[in-house]
Amino acid sequence: MTASVDRAPVPRGSMTPVPHRVVDVVHETRETVTLTLEPVADAVPAPAPGQFTMLWAWGAGEVPISVSALEPDGRLVHTIRDVAGVTKTLCASKVGDVLGVRGPYGRGWDVDAARGHDLVVVAGGIGLAPLRPVVHAVLADRASFGRVALVVGARTEQELLFRGELDGWWHRREILVRTIVDRASAGWAGSVGVVTGELVDLDLDTERTRVMVCGPEVMMRVVAQHVTDRGVPSSQVEVSLERNMQCAVKTCGHCxxxxxxxxxxxxxxxxxxxxxxxxxxxx
Ligand SMILES: Cc1cc2nc3c(=O)[nH]c(=O)nc-3n(C[C@H](O)[C@H](O)[C@H](O)COP(=O)(O)OP(=O)(O)OC[C@H]3O[C@@H](n4cnc5c(N)ncnc54)[C@H](O)[C@@H]3O)c2cc1C
Ligand code: FES
Known part of the structure; x- marks a missing residue:
């Protein structure tokens, strides 16, 4: 006879990953994938632009990944670049797979402070993922913002993220959209060089301009230096600091x-x- 064991429910604290099912997979570029997740049962709180979750792939580990779009009904959208370990497993996810989610965590972009101001959004590579919700927020409430420019840099045309959406934003002409690549491939008729090349002739009303930058640290430094040299107060320039994270709740000290x-x-x-x-x- 087998003894029955009373199984107490697993206590769920902020460190317990909440199961979410992959319901959509979009291959954005050769090494970047957008996953849409739906709660299996409980949802996590709705994220804000610039916040991140800790995404856990069973057997691989857990990494911080920003939300790349805000969806209703507890859905989460994350765009992930495969750089090796955990991100490789996440990028190989298929519809129906279950991942763990903790969060959302952190302090995101101050979209409210940008209302009534001009806004310059500068993204390099995967840095467009955390900034995409900002662009969505601007387009959803266009009249509340002044002039808005989006400058996107990528290594090559093939590595430009959200290409269809970028083209759509460009055609709508509600915001200024500029793209620039490090290396031109055959057929690329756009700009070639570093992102600051697309900023030099941008007309800045420095007192009323806010700037949001996300990308490699050196790129954020160069952009921040450029706009502050032109007179934008450094307190009006936001950057997203990428640091190694383990706990995401100010406990481990890694970040x-x-x-x-x-x-x-x-x-x-x-x-x-x-x-x-x-x-x-x-x-
Ligand atoms: C707040 C925050 C938000 C983030 N948002 C996103 C996001 O939206 N999408 C996304 O794809 N990534 C995002 N990242 C980066 C992501 O967390 C890392 O790429 C991931 O932790 C790498 O873990 P790994 O196990 O896949 O690779 P590891 O095994 O840790 O590293 C493998 C190799 O890749 C290198 N590497 C690690 N991270 C990076 C990197 N960021 N860029 C280039 N090389 C790297 C390492 O040096 C190592 O050589 C974010 C990071 C932070 C802190
Ligand atoms: S990740 Fe910030 S303290 Fe642990």
Whole structure:
């Protein structure tokens, strides 16, 4: 005879991944995939633009991934670049697979502060993923914003994310859309070079302009330097700080930069704060 064991329900704290099923998979580029997830039972709270979740693939591990669109009904949209370990497993997900989700976490883009202002959004590579919800928010409430420019850089044309959507935004002409690639491939008639090349002739009303930047750290530094040199206050320039994260709840210290924790104080911080932190060598 088998003894029956009373199974107490598993306590669910903020560190317990919540099962979500993959309901859609879109291959954006050779190495980037957008996954739409639906809660298997319980949903996590709705994220805000610039926030991230910890995505857990069973047997592989857990990594921070930003939300790349805001969806109703508890759905989550994440765009993931396969750089190796966990992201490789996540990018290989198929419809029906179940992943774990913790979050959403962090402080995102200050979209409300940008209302009534001009806005310049600058994205490099996968950096367009966390900024896409900002563009959606602008287009959903276009009259609340001043002039809006989106500058997107990628290594090659083939690596431009959300290509169809970019073309749609360009055709709608509600915002200025500029793209630039590091290396031109056959047939590319657009700009070639670094993203700042697309900023130099941008007319900036510096006092009323807010800037949001996401991409490789060196690119964010160059862009922030460019716009602040032209007179945009560094407190009006937001960047998303990418740091190694483990807990995402200010416990492990992995993401600490000086007195700041990228997981809770960020990942989005203003350039006056980040510039001071990143110029201290030992940090
Ligand atoms: C707040 C936040 C939000 C993020 N949002 C996204 C997102 O929306 N989409 C997304 O694809 N990624 C995002 N990332 C980056 C993502 O978390 C990392 O790519 C991931 O943790 C790498 O883990 P891994 O196990 O796949 O690779 P690892 O095994 O940790 O690393 C494998 C190799 O890739 C290199 N590597 C690790 N990370 C990167 C990177 N970011 N770029 C280039 N090389 C890297 C490592 O140095 C190593 O050589 C975000 C990170 C943070 C902190
Ligand atoms: S990830 Fe652990 S403290 Fe930020």
């Amino acid at each position: 600490q930069v000086g007195p700041y924790f990228a997981c809770t104080d960020g990942p989005v911080l203003t350039w006056d704060v980040v510039d001071a932190l990143l110029t201290v060598r030992e940090l």
